[in-house]
Amino acid sequence: MSNKHEKICPVCGEGCLRPQVGKNPVEYKGKTTELDLHYSVCDACGSEQAGPDQLRANKRAMVAFKKRVDGLLSGAEVRALRRRLRLKQAVAARIFGGGPVAFSKYESDDVAQSEAMDRLMRLAADMPEALDYLRRRAGLETTDPHWSDAVVPPFTQPHTLTVVSSSCPDRETGYRKCA
Numbered sequence: 001m002s003n004k005h006e007k008i009c010p011v012c013g014e015g016c017l018r019p020q021v022g023k024n025p026v027e028y029k030g031k032t033t034e035l036d037l038h039y040s041v042c043d044a045c046g047s048e049q050a051g052p053d054q055l056r057a058n059k060r061a062m063v064a065f066k067k068r069v070d071g072l073l074s075g076a077e078v079r080a081l082r083r084r085l086r087l088k089q090a091v092a093a094r095i096f097g098g099g100p101v102a103f104s105k106y107e108s109d110d111v112a113q114s115e116a117m118d119r120l121m122r123l124a125a126d127m128p129e130a131l132d133y134l135r136r137r138a139g140l141e142t143t144d145p146h147w148s149d150a151v152v153p154p155f156t157q158p159h160t161l162t163v164v165s166s167s168c169p170d171r172e173t174g175y176r177k178c179a
């Protein structure tokens with residue numbers, strides 16, 4: 001029955017694990033939603049289990065939900081903000097702090113940025129002089145080509161922070177539409 005692309009059930013050692021997507025009702029700070037729940041069911045013994053990739057996807061969905069409830073920038077919004085500032089992930093971490101892989105984790109919803117980090121990013125995005133200050137604090141000259149992944153200098157174009165409004169969902173209905 002099985003082929004090499006399917007995982008053998010570690011419980012019975014005979015069945016194949018069939019990936020499923022269920023619904024996971026969750027609650028956080030009084031807000032409720034249903035998140036996708038990734039797991040697998042053995043077609044022989046019927047046991048339900050989740051592998052590392054499924055566990056990661058489930059955890060990311062929960063982190064993303066908590067970010068929405070807390071009014072923090074989503075992972076996609078952090079990525080969009082960083083790209084609009086023309087910063088590589090490692091350079092953004094030097095400027096804003098959080099450690100070398102912080103932005104990879106924020107942007108993939110592996111972890112939620114702190115409220116302080118969230119405000120700092122919004123401030124830097126709205127105020128070029130604040131970003132310049134942070135760059136100098138990090139020892140990065142604004143003329144240094146290494147901190148930018150674009151050939152054009154920053155702030156030659158408008159960079160209003162339009163993403164912010166989407167992270168402030170309506171208090172009554174903002175969370176029930178989530179997949």
Ligand SMILES: [Zn+2]
Pocket residue numbers: 009010011012013014015042043044045046047
């Ligand atoms: Zn089994």
